[in-house]
Amino acid sequence: MRTSPLILAALLGAALLAHAAEFNIVKFGAMPDDATDDTPAIRAALKACADAGGGTVLVPAGTFIVARKGIESPVLNLPSNTTLRGGGAASILKFAAKVNDSNFWRMLGASNDCHDIIIRDLHLDGANTHTNYVKGKTPEQNHGIFFYRKGGRIENVTVRDCLVENFSGDCVSFSQGCRHFTIRDVTVRNFIRQGIQMGGGPGDGGHLVTGCRDLEHTVKPGGSTIHVEHAEGARDFQIISNRCRNSLLAGGGATDLIVRDNVVDGRIEGNRIKHGVFENNRLTGGEDKRALMQFGYASNLVIRGNTILAPNSEANGIYVWGASRYNAEPSKQIVIENNTLELRGQPIALNGVRGAVVRGNTVKGSTAKTVVDTKRSEGVVISDGAKEAR
DSSP: OOOOHHHHHHHHHHHHHHHHOEEEGGGGTOOTTSSOBOHHHHHHHHHHHHHTTOEEEEOOSEEEEEOOOSSOSSSEEOOTTEEEEOSSTTEEEEEOGGGGGSSOOEEEEESSSEEEEEEESOEEEOOOOOOSOOTTTSOTTOEEEEEOOTTSOEEEEEEESOEEEEESSOSEEEOTTEEEEEEESOEEEEESSOSEEEOOOTTOEEEEEESOEEOOOSSOOSSOSEEEOSOTTOEEEEEESOEESSOEEEOTTOEEEEEESOEESSOEEEESOEEEEEESOEEEOTTOOSOSEEEESOEEEEEESOEEEOOSTTOOSEEEEOOOSSOOOOEEEEEEESOEEEOSSOSEEEESEEEEEEESOEEESOOSSOSEEEESOEEEEEESOOEEEO
């Protein structure tokens, strides 16, 4: 049985119409640039979009107030096949000031099964007034973009060309149940916890974070610009070509992790990585006294072609460790090659490692007795190697 061209055209036209439908939040009662709570109007626009089978919810220029009503998380739940789009930095969704008096405000995202969501060209403002983390006082669960669906599935989500700032928790957070997320050209600022936080479990992953950066902060961040943690069983994380004013933490049990071509004004650190490549990153450690690249309990890890600049005279370069009193598992199958390290401290240190190759690294300015310091390690091959340029 053949379907007639007219029926096919009608079906295609209906699908395109649904996809192209636009829902301006102002037409649903949102009022820019006043103290009115615009949450009901934005929710109405999102519901109309969902009822139509998808489309674009438009946030025009102006500041629109978002407030939590009860225990909903997130406040604005995005349906499948939806693009939430602004007109750039002038399209602002901002938390009401009372956000600073309570916890677990998550501005927008999803906690139910959903798919094919785009968030773009928006300015999200968390209205945070806390200047640093104080245990028990700072509402550290107040996030900007938040996706979480334990036991379910949220997939094919893109966040791009957004400014997300002033959140006492994370600016962007996605973990359990999340698959195939792309975070592209997103700017974060003034986060108390993490800038971009990723996690997950078995079956989760397939994420790309690229072209992102954090601006100069007026609060004291307690965490990293980009952060992968609580990711045991999740796989395929790519963190490529980002600019981090704070550290980049990538590990948490993740498998198949690629961290490449990032500029980090801090450290790169990760634990329990299974199959990871850290390549062509540039690190400047500032006043930090710790190793600028540090990895624990790693397996099948490649550290290649990075440039490490450590202004602090006590800072070390690359440190890989394992087999501690808390966990007997060593780090294993480690390759450290073709890195450039400019520092006064220990360039490379291995402690509790089984099976490593160290080769082709260039060291400048170190006062350490050896380029590679090994403790409690076996099967370490140092070849052609660890060159020292004075």
